[in-house]
Structures are given as C-alpha cells and as structure tokens.
Amino acid sequence: MxxxxxxxxxxxxxxxxxxxxxxxxxxxxxxxxxxxxxxxxxxxxxxxxxxxxHPLARGLRTNRTMSVGVIIPDVENPLFGPIIAGVESVLVEDGYSVLIGNADRGPNHADSLVEDMLERHVDGLILATPGRVVSDTARQAQRDVSMVLVNRSVDDDSIPAIVGDDHAGIGLAVRHLRELGHERIGHVAGPEWVSTGRGRRDAFLAWMSTVGLEADIDLVEEAEWYQVEPGTTAALALLSRHPDLTAIVAANDLLGLGCYRAVRSLGKVIGVDVSITGYNDMPLLDLMQPSLTAVRVPYRRMGVDAATTLLALIAGEDVSPGRVLLSPTLAIRSSTGPPADRG
Amino acid sequence: MxxxxxxxxxxxxxxxxxxxxxxxxxxxxxxxxxxxxxxxxxxxxxxxxxxxxHPLARGLRTNRTMSVGVIIPDVENPLFGPIIAGVESVLVEDGYSVLIGNADRGPNHADSLVEDMLERHVDGLILATPGRVVSDTARQAQRDVSMVLVNRSVDDDSIPAIVGDDHAGIGLAVRHLRELGHERIGHVAGPEWVSTGRGRRDAFLAWMSTVGLEADIDLVEEAEWYQVEPGTTAALALLSRHPDLTAIVAANDLLGLGCYRAVRSLGKVIGVDVSITGYNDMPLLDLMQPSLTAVRVPYRRMGVDAATTLLALIAGEDVSPGRVLLSPTLAIRSSTGPPADRG
DNA sequence: TCCGATACTACAAACGATTGCGGCGGAACC
DNA sequence: GGTTCCGCCGCAATCGTTTGTAGTATCGGA
Structure with a gap:
C-alpha cells in the first residue's frame, strides 16, 4: 500500500x-x-x-548527497575487495552510500571518474589509484571535496593517506630470512612509477644493511608489472646475475609466484635451495605448493581507517595530512626455510 | 576559478x-x-x-537518480569482482553510477540494503545475493523499481535473472571425465539451500545417466559450505563410501581444492589416481599443484548482460522474465587425466 | 491594562532543474 | 487585409526539503 x-x-x-x-x-x-x-x-x-x-530534495537544499566515491584501479583484483568492504562498513553506518568507480581503462580513466563523481556532488572521495604523483584534476578536486588516499600516497604528502607500512613489512621479510640464516638475498621489485614499487625497493636496501648484509642495488631487479610473468622474467635475470642467491623477497604475491617458476626452471627447490617471500597475502596462497610465506597487509583495516578519516574531514575536523602507516604481519609458510648446506 | x-x-x-x-x-x-x-x-x-x-535538481524533478544499486553477498569474494566490473562498465557508459551494497552481515542484511537503496531512489537494482527464494522485501521492491538477478535465480522465475548454465557446465566436466575413461565419478555438492548447490547436484545426476553411468544419489556428498575445509570433509566421506572412485566433480573451486587434501591424505595422487574438477575457475587455480581443471563461468559477461537487461527494463522495454543462461567453458589442466590402470 | 519577553509556529524564499501552457511574431492562405 | 497556423520563446508551477524571518499567543511583571 x-x-x-x-x-x-x-x-x-x-x-x-x-x-x-x-x-x-x-x-x-x-x-x-x-x-x-x-x-x-x-x-x-x-x-x-x-x-x-527524500534524499534528493534534502541534498539539493543542503548541498550534501550523503554519498562518497571510491575509485579503484581494478575491481577484479582481489586485493581491493577487503578495502571496499572496510570502507563500506563504516560509511554505511553513518548513512552514506558508496559509489564505486573502476578505473581500468587506462591512466586517464581515473581522472574522468573523479570528474564524474564531482559532478554527482559526492561528499567525499577515496582514491586507491596507483602512481606516486597525483593528477591535476585530483588536486583540483581536493579543494571541492574531502579526499583520502588509500593504499597509496603522494610524494609531498599533501593529501591524507592510509597506507601499509611497507618499510616495516619488508623488514619482517628480510629479518625472517636473516634469522633463518640467509646472507645472499635478492629483491624482485615492482614498477618504480608505482608508489609501492619504489617504496619496497628502498625498504629492502635499507633493511639489508640494517641486518648487516650488503645493500647492493644490483641485488634488485625491477619487474615490469605486478604479474606472474614479469615476476618470472625478473627472477631469472636476478638469478643469472647472482646464481648464489638463497632467498628472494618479492614486492608482491604474484611476483613471488613468478619466482616459483624461475626457481623451478633452474632445477632448484623452493624453500630449500631458494626461499621466497610474497607481499599482500592474497587468498589461496596457503594452498600453493609450497605455500607462500607472505607479508600480510591489513587491507580491510585500511578501508576502515580511510573511511573514518574521510568522515572526520567531512565533519570539518582538521585531519593532519600526511600518511598513516598500518602495521603488517608475516604469514610464515613453507616457501621459506633455512638455506641449504652447500656441500 | x-x-x-x-x-x-x-x-x-x-x-x-x-x-x-x-x-x-x-x-x-x-x-x-x-x-x-x-x-x-x-x-x-x-x-x-x-x-x-545538477543531478539532484534534475533528479528531483524527473524522478530519476541515474544510479543503480548492486547488492553483493560478499565483496571480498574474488568471484564478484568481475561481475561488478561488468556491470559498471555498461552502466557508466549510459551515465549511471553504481551504488554498491555489501550484504555480509547475515541473511537480513540484504533486505535492509535493498530498503536503503530504494530510499535513495535508485533507478534499478541488481541482486547477487544467494538463496533460491527471494525475500518479501525484494519482491515488494520489484514493484517500485526495475530489478535483475545475477548469478542466481528464483524458483518461480518471476524476476529476470542472468545465470551461468550450470547444467551445461557440469556437463562439460562429466563428459570430459567420461571421455578420459572414468566410470566411477562422484560429486561433492554445495549446500542445498543455495541455488547453485542444488542445481549442480541435479545436473550431475542427470549427466551421469546421459553418459551412460549409474546416477546414484549415493555418489553425491553435500558440503556444508563453499569452502576448502567442508570440501575436504565431504570428499573424505565420499571416498570412504566409495573407495573405488576415480574422479570427483566438485561444485566449486574451493571444494575442489578441499578434495585435493582428502585425496592426498589417502595417499593417492591427484590427476592420476583421482581426477578432480572445480567450478568457477577463480584466479590462481592455474598455479596450483597440480593446476585445477575447472569449469569457467563468464562472470564479467554476466555483469554486462545483467546491466544491459536492467537498462532495457528501465527504458520500459518489456524484458521477458525468466533466466538467461550463459554458456561456460572448460579450462582443462592437470588435475584431470585418464584413470590409472588397476592392478 | 499594557508592555516586553518568551516560546512556539506559520509564511515564504530558496536549492536547480523540467515542462505544460500561453503569447507573440511572421508567413500563408483565402 | 484579416484569419489561421506554426515556429519559437517566456512565464510560472513543480519536485520535497531546509531555514531566515515574521507573526501570534501566553505569561510575568509593572
């Protein structure tokens, strides 16, 4: 009725x-x-x-839509599910709805999505798009609307960002390997233009010297992209330069799985001849053979925190810009073990 | 400026x-x-x-918000990424935005999300929530707004639904195994109250007799839930009843991976002693050891089609209710092979 | 009795668009 | 030359709220 x-x-x-x-x-x-x-x-x-x-009538009068936009580089990437879930869970609580934007159509797509969102008068914006620099459109947008970065940051920290503590995360991996007894450790890095790519590489080098090992840039090989294939390629290049490596820290789970192939193709055994760590701890890693030791990033928490600070921004509370670091943990599995004795 | x-x-x-x-x-x-x-x-x-x-002003006058709600049972499940991406890609094209609802808080959560969406005056609704019956709220909602089901259907087909053709999919698996020479094939089913659970079970039995094998309900074991653990449990039960099985068709990838464990714990070799097929073909299956042969469902396509028919509904074209079946394919990998010779 | 303060409540103007209807030209036609 | 018609445009109502301002009681105090 x-x-x-x-x-x-x-x-x-x-x-x-x-x-x-x-x-x-x-x-x-x-x-x-x-x-x-x-x-x-x-x-x-x-x-x-x-x-x-009537939300439209109210919004028209009050200039608030009770909605926020979330822009994701690739919805199909399982990584972003937890982030979205986290964001959604806190925003819904406060009566906001979540507009989702999938920026999978090239580098400019994110910008056009930002504009779409602004046109719709979202009350806030959460960006998870990659890249260390932020486009002009995004910077412009920051004047018109509250904005938070998640899983990425900008070089000048001009926008509040919630990110995993990559330095700590790489530290977990490096120290774990060091404690197992490894001394020749290499790094398969992500693309440098992605914030995580550069950050984890720097962290790797820093931790190497911290644990008393040689921090040589030559121990790092950059993969073209966060995928299995480029991981294999990079690992092969790395292992041919340094055949004596006993462990590889990969900047990403998929890169880690790429390393699996490289190591196997050289006739070596993962977790024995060469230990491998991943990063992110995506689902199903525990079912791999061998299961992949990986740094676990609290992605859901990341979404929750991003949404929370966004709400604070919207409420007019002044949030200090700069980045909030979330502490990762280490899921130790069977892809890492003590280095094999050299006979 | x-x-x-x-x-x-x-x-x-x-x-x-x-x-x-x-x-x-x-x-x-x-x-x-x-x-x-x-x-x-x-x-x-x-x-x-x-x-x-101004979209609000316009919407107030025209009674359209140019937005549609998508309700997902669990955003963190990698399955739904492609669906969302598909939906988004076609809706954005027509100027709509996508409101996402994550119904991960129990059975009634979806209903409350539907109400939220209605309150926001979405122009359409896409439901991916599980269950074979549809709640009263949803049924009510169908009067107020265009509605499409995706990856599920209702028993009476009163709402247009885009679903994978489970009958055909199970057929691919069964026939594949049959052609390899298997004659004792079992099925680890999903929960019966989920539409896919019952559907795939029925399809399995039907195909068994189609290919000239015994269609015994005793060859089916229902798992409590679509997860690895229940899969292992069910597979163990099944294999203890029928130690001579040479192949298992799992209703889901995770159940299939659960079967891995069961088979291994019995000291048998996957793909040799016991072949296993999964269903859905989620990411990373190809990296498993052995890689899992699985029925691949065109999820992105599913999202695209759902969005397209929703647009048609919104436009007032009369879409025949009932379900649209999308044809699956079979990704053949190494978890299936000819049955090992006995003795 | 009258005044001012207090405590409510009503009026009406926004917010920014869409849309039925009436008006006003000029051209065409008889 | 008057009527009709048509093409084009302006007027004003409307969608459902919020909110500044004005109004009306009621009450206390002088």
Missing part, C-alpha cells in the same frame, strides 16, 4: 502543523525549537505514514 | 535567453523546439561557463 512515498507535507497535514514545523520536529538538531508534544505528534504521524525524507 | 558551479540560470543569462529555453536547448530530446541558432548560442554559453546540470 505504501508504494507511493509520503512526503513531509503529508506528515505535516496528518499532524496538523505547518510543513516547516514538521521539518524541524523531525530533525534532531532543530527539534528543541518546537514544543515537545508537537514533536511527538509529528513523530507519530511520520511513523504512521512511513515517512522517509 | 570554476570552483563555483555555474547553473542553468547563468547559462541562460549568458546566452540572453530564458532559463527554460536554455534547458530545452541543452536537452537533445527537446532541442528541436528551439531555433537552431539559439541552440548553438546556448551550447556555446554552456561550454564557456563549463556548465554541468
């Missing part, structure tokens, strides 16, 4: 008050202006009619 | 026409009413001012 929405006018008529009084009565922040018994009468009428404010 | 949005009024003033004329000039479907040179003048003014219609 209630297929036709009841409007504020209906509620007002039902309660025998003027529409504006009804509006104030229903709004908690203005309810004190109207007489308590009137408030109750209006509330009763609203309940009876099943009144729901 | 254009931080402040220009409105239709500005455009009208700039072009020296009335606001209503400007409106008509800018709207392709009404532009023929106004003089061509005026149209051009208005268009020029709009371009100059960077005018963008």
């Amino acid at each position: 209630s297929s036709i929405r009841s409007t504020l006018k209906d509620v007002a008529r039902e309660a025998g008050v003027h529409i504006s009084t009804a509006s104030r009565a229903l709004n908690p922040s203005t309810a004190f202006i109207v007489h308590p018994v009137t408030v109750e009468r209006v509330a009763e009428a609203a309940r009876k009619l099943g009144y729901r404010p | 254009s931080s402040i949005r220009s409105t239709l009024k500005d455009v009208a003033r700039e072009a020296g026409v009335h606001i209503s004329t400007a409106s008509r000039a800018l709207n392709p479907s009404t532009a023929f009413i106004v003089h061509p040179v005026t149209v051009e003048r208005v268009a020029e003014a709009a371009r100059k001012l960077g005018y963008r219609p």
Whole structure:
C-alpha cells in the first residue's frame, strides 16, 4: 500500500502543523525549537505514514548527497575487495552510500571518474589509484571535496593517506630470512612509477644493511608489472646475475609466484635451495605448493581507517595530512626455510 | 576559478535567453523546439561557463537518480569482482553510477540494503545475493523499481535473472571425465539451500545417466559450505563410501581444492589416481599443484548482460522474465587425466 | 491594562532543474 | 487585409526539503 512515498507535507497535514514545523520536529538538531508534544505528534504521524525524507530534495537544499566515491584501479583484483568492504562498513553506518568507480581503462580513466563523481556532488572521495604523483584534476578536486588516499600516497604528502607500512613489512621479510640464516638475498621489485614499487625497493636496501648484509642495488631487479610473468622474467635475470642467491623477497604475491617458476626452471627447490617471500597475502596462497610465506597487509583495516578519516574531514575536523602507516604481519609458510648446506 | 558551479540560470543569462529555453536547448530530446541558432548560442554559453546540470535538481524533478544499486553477498569474494566490473562498465557508459551494497552481515542484511537503496531512489537494482527464494522485501521492491538477478535465480522465475548454465557446465566436466575413461565419478555438492548447490547436484545426476553411468544419489556428498575445509570433509566421506572412485566433480573451486587434501591424505595422487574438477575457475587455480581443471563461468559477461537487461527494463522495454543462461567453458589442466590402470 | 519577553509556529524564499501552457511574431492562405 | 497556423520563446508551477524571518499567543511583571 505504501508504494507511493509520503512526503513531509503529508506528515505535516496528518499532524496538523505547518510543513516547516514538521521539518524541524523531525530533525534532531532543530527539534528543541518546537514544543515537545508537537514533536511527538509529528513523530507519530511520520511513523504512521512511513515517512522517509527524500534524499534528493534534502541534498539539493543542503548541498550534501550523503554519498562518497571510491575509485579503484581494478575491481577484479582481489586485493581491493577487503578495502571496499572496510570502507563500506563504516560509511554505511553513518548513512552514506558508496559509489564505486573502476578505473581500468587506462591512466586517464581515473581522472574522468573523479570528474564524474564531482559532478554527482559526492561528499567525499577515496582514491586507491596507483602512481606516486597525483593528477591535476585530483588536486583540483581536493579543494571541492574531502579526499583520502588509500593504499597509496603522494610524494609531498599533501593529501591524507592510509597506507601499509611497507618499510616495516619488508623488514619482517628480510629479518625472517636473516634469522633463518640467509646472507645472499635478492629483491624482485615492482614498477618504480608505482608508489609501492619504489617504496619496497628502498625498504629492502635499507633493511639489508640494517641486518648487516650488503645493500647492493644490483641485488634488485625491477619487474615490469605486478604479474606472474614479469615476476618470472625478473627472477631469472636476478638469478643469472647472482646464481648464489638463497632467498628472494618479492614486492608482491604474484611476483613471488613468478619466482616459483624461475626457481623451478633452474632445477632448484623452493624453500630449500631458494626461499621466497610474497607481499599482500592474497587468498589461496596457503594452498600453493609450497605455500607462500607472505607479508600480510591489513587491507580491510585500511578501508576502515580511510573511511573514518574521510568522515572526520567531512565533519570539518582538521585531519593532519600526511600518511598513516598500518602495521603488517608475516604469514610464515613453507616457501621459506633455512638455506641449504652447500656441500 | 570554476570552483563555483555555474547553473542553468547563468547559462541562460549568458546566452540572453530564458532559463527554460536554455534547458530545452541543452536537452537533445527537446532541442528541436528551439531555433537552431539559439541552440548553438546556448551550447556555446554552456561550454564557456563549463556548465554541468545538477543531478539532484534534475533528479528531483524527473524522478530519476541515474544510479543503480548492486547488492553483493560478499565483496571480498574474488568471484564478484568481475561481475561488478561488468556491470559498471555498461552502466557508466549510459551515465549511471553504481551504488554498491555489501550484504555480509547475515541473511537480513540484504533486505535492509535493498530498503536503503530504494530510499535513495535508485533507478534499478541488481541482486547477487544467494538463496533460491527471494525475500518479501525484494519482491515488494520489484514493484517500485526495475530489478535483475545475477548469478542466481528464483524458483518461480518471476524476476529476470542472468545465470551461468550450470547444467551445461557440469556437463562439460562429466563428459570430459567420461571421455578420459572414468566410470566411477562422484560429486561433492554445495549446500542445498543455495541455488547453485542444488542445481549442480541435479545436473550431475542427470549427466551421469546421459553418459551412460549409474546416477546414484549415493555418489553425491553435500558440503556444508563453499569452502576448502567442508570440501575436504565431504570428499573424505565420499571416498570412504566409495573407495573405488576415480574422479570427483566438485561444485566449486574451493571444494575442489578441499578434495585435493582428502585425496592426498589417502595417499593417492591427484590427476592420476583421482581426477578432480572445480567450478568457477577463480584466479590462481592455474598455479596450483597440480593446476585445477575447472569449469569457467563468464562472470564479467554476466555483469554486462545483467546491466544491459536492467537498462532495457528501465527504458520500459518489456524484458521477458525468466533466466538467461550463459554458456561456460572448460579450462582443462592437470588435475584431470585418464584413470590409472588397476592392478 | 499594557508592555516586553518568551516560546512556539506559520509564511515564504530558496536549492536547480523540467515542462505544460500561453503569447507573440511572421508567413500563408483565402 | 484579416484569419489561421506554426515556429519559437517566456512565464510560472513543480519536485520535497531546509531555514531566515515574521507573526501570534501566553505569561510575568509593572
């Protein structure tokens, strides 16, 4: 029966008050202006009619849409599921809805999505697009709308960012290997133009010297992209330069799995001749043969924190820009072990 | 400089026409009413001012929000990434945005999300929530808004649904095994209350007799849930009842991987002693040891088709209810092979 | 009795667009 | 030359809210 929405006018008529009084009565922040018994009468009428404010009308007047945009580089990447879930869980709590944008059509796609979102008057924006620099459109957008970066940051830290602590994460991997007794450790890095690519590489070199090993840039081989194939290629290049490596820290799980192939093609045994660590700990890694030791990044938490700081920004609280680092953990599995004795 | 949005009024003033004329000039479907040179003048003014219609104002008047809701049972499940991507890709093309709802908080959560979406006046709804029956809220919702089901259907086919052709998919697996020479084939089924669980089980039995094998319900073991552990449990139960099975068709990839463990724990070799097929072909299966032969469902396509029929529904074209079946393919890998010779 | 303060409530103008309808020209026709 | 018609444009109502301002009681105090 209630297929036709009841409007504020209906509620007002039902309660025998003027529409504006009804509006104030229903709004908690203005309810004190109207007489308590009137408030109750209006509330009763609203309940009876099943009144729901029209979000468009309200948004038009108040200039808020109660929606935020989330721009993801690739929805099909399992990595982003938890982030989205985290974001969604806290925003829904506060009555916001989540507009999702999938920027899988090249580098400029994200920008056009940002513009779409702005046109829709989202109250906030969460960007997970890669890259260390931020486009002009995005920077422009920051003036018009609250904005938070997730799983990435910008070089000048001008936008609040929630990121995994890559330095700590790589540290977990390197120290783990060091404690197992490894001394010749290499790194298969991600592309340098991606913030995580460069960051993890730097962290690797830094930790190498921290644990008392040689921090040679020559121990690093950059993969063209975060995928299995480039991982194999890079690992092969690395292992041909340094045949004596006993361990490889990969900048990403897929790169790590790429290393599997490289190591196998050389007739060596993973976890015995060459230990391998991944990064991100995506699903199913534990079912690999051997299961991949990997740095686990709290992605869901990342989404939660991003949404929380976005809400703070929207509320006008001043959030310090700069990045918030989330601590990773290490899932130790069977792709890592003590180095094999050289006979 | 254009931080402040220009409105239709500005455009009208700039072009020296009335606001209503400007409106008509800018709207392709009404532009023929106004003089061509005026149209051009208005268009020029709009371009100059960077005018963008205010979606809320427009939506308030036209009763359309140009947004559709997509409700997913679990965003973290990699399965739904491609569906979302497919949906998004076609909707964005037509100027719609996608509101995402993650129904991971129990069975009633989906309903409350549907209500949220309705309150927001979405123009359409795409449901991917599981279950063979549809809740009353959803059924109610169908009156108020266009609605399409994806990756699921309802028993009475009262709502248009885009689903994978499970019968054909199971057929691919069974026939593949049969052609390899298997004669004792079992099935690890999904939960019966899920539409895919029951459907694939029925398909399995049907195909068994089609290929000339015994279609015994005793060859089926139902797993409690689509996960690895329940898969192992079910497979163990099945193999203890029928130690002579040479192949298992799993209702799901994770169940298939669960079978791996069961087979291994019995000291048998996968793909030799016991062949296994999965269903869905989720990422990384090709990197498993052995790589899992699996029925591949065109999930992205599913999203695309769902969105397309939703657009048709919204446009008022009458779409025949009932289900559209998408044909799966078979990714043959190394978990299947000819049955080992006995004795 | 009258005044001013207090406590509500009503009026009406926004927000930015769409759209039915009426008006006003000029051309065509009788 | 008057009527009709048509092409083009402006007027104003409308969608459902929020909110500044004006109005009306009621009450206390002088």
